[in-house]
Amino acid sequence: MPTVLVTGASRGLGREFVRQYAAAGWQVIACARNPDTMGDLASDSTVLQKLDLLDPATITALANALVDRPIDILLNNAGTMGSQSFAKHGLNVQRFGQSDYADWEHLFQVNVLGPMRMAEAFVEHVAASKRKVIVTLTSMVGSMATNAAGGLYAYRSSKAAANAIMKSMSIDLAARGIIATPIHPGWAKTEMGGPNAPLNPVDAVAGVRRVIDGLTPEKAGRFWQFDGTEMPW
Numbered sequence: 152m153p154t155v156l157v158t159g160a161s162r163g164l165g166r167e168f169v170r171q172y173a174a175a176g177w178q179v180i181a182c183a184r185n186p187d188t189m190g191d192l193a194s195d196s197t198v199l200q201k202l203d204l205l206d207p208a209t210i211t212a213l214a215n216a217l218v219d220r221p222i223d224i225l226l227n228n229a230g231t232m233g234s235q236s237f238a239k240h241g242l243n244v245q246r247f248g249q250s251d252y253a254d255w256e257h258l259f260q261v262n263v264l265g266p267m268r269m270a271e272a273f274v275e276h277v278a279a280s281k282r283k284v285i286v287t288l289t290s291m292v293g294s295m296a297t298n299a300a301g302g303l304y305a306y307r308s309s310k311a312a313a314n315a316i317m318k319s320m321s322i323d324l325a326a327r328g329i330i331a332t333p334i335h336p337g338w339a340k341t342e343m344g345g346p347n348a349p350l351n352p353v354d355a356v357a358g359v360r361r362v363i364d365g366l367t368p369e370k371a372g373r374f375w376q377f378d379g380t381e382m383p384w
């Protein structure tokens with residue numbers, strides 16, 4: 152059975168990825184800051200692991216604990232908008248003149264350095280697998296081409312930066328047969344997406360899984376959406 156490692160498995164899309172991959176017969180490594188609170192997710196096919204992207208030692212410890220374990224899909228799902236909630240205020244957050252720089256740095260630690268640290272720590276596990284995929288969930292708000300609303304400086308810039316690292320990774324790891332790419336999961340009803348989102352997590356995750364299933368080397372390093380269409384950078 153193939154193996155997927157999911158970060159941010161405690162709630163939202165991450166939790167749904169764990170549910171769907173496990174139901175499809177995959178071996179799932181479900182990572183979260185507080186795995187003790189997620190006992191209901193554990194099963195014969197799903198192991199819970201502690202991982203905090205703000206604590207690099209937990210990343211190294213997990214990579215070492217799983218040495219020689221092939222990981223078919225490294226799914227960098229965990230992410231944050233910081234202290235200003237899109238769910239409550241929509242795009243009217245992180246406006247010009249209101250920057251909270253400590254919050255912004257925190258966001259970069261989680262959304263950009265987090266996926267990078269994960270990829271560097273787990274590249275051998277992925278290279279040893281059959282499917283060899285590294286995906287980071289970014290966001291359409293990281294697209295320059297579609298930014299018509301302005302604002303949202305911290306989150307937008309973190310997701311644009313995450314797109315940039317996935318692009319470089321797709322080039323650097325191609326020779327090892329690894330397919331690296333960013334995917335926008337759609338606007339989905341989670342704590343981050345809020346109640347007005349048009350998609351439910353079940354459909355958003357099913358869409359992302361379909362996109363991942365269809366990845367080929369030619370599709371690496373491009374900006375995919377959950378419905379299989381390509382988004383301009």
Ligand SMILES: NC(=O)c1ccc[n+]([C@@H]2O[C@H](COP(=O)([O-])OP(=O)(O)OC[C@H]3O[C@@H](n4cnc5c(N)ncnc54)[C@H](OP(=O)(O)O)[C@@H]3O)[C@@H](O)[C@H]2O)c1
Nearest residue numbers: 159161162163164203204229230290338339341342343344
């Ligand atoms: N929902 C949307 O509409 C939407 C749209 C575009 C992109 N995305 C992206 O999709 C991904 C999942 O979003 P979501 O809607 O499921 O968000 P969510 O409901 O807010 O869940 C975020 C997850 O990330 C985890 N996380 C936060 N900081 C972490 C850290 N330092 N270390 C490890 N895990 C951490 C959270 O864990 P805790 O429970 O411990 O806080 C939680 O499991 C994110 O990358 C997000 O940016 C979402």
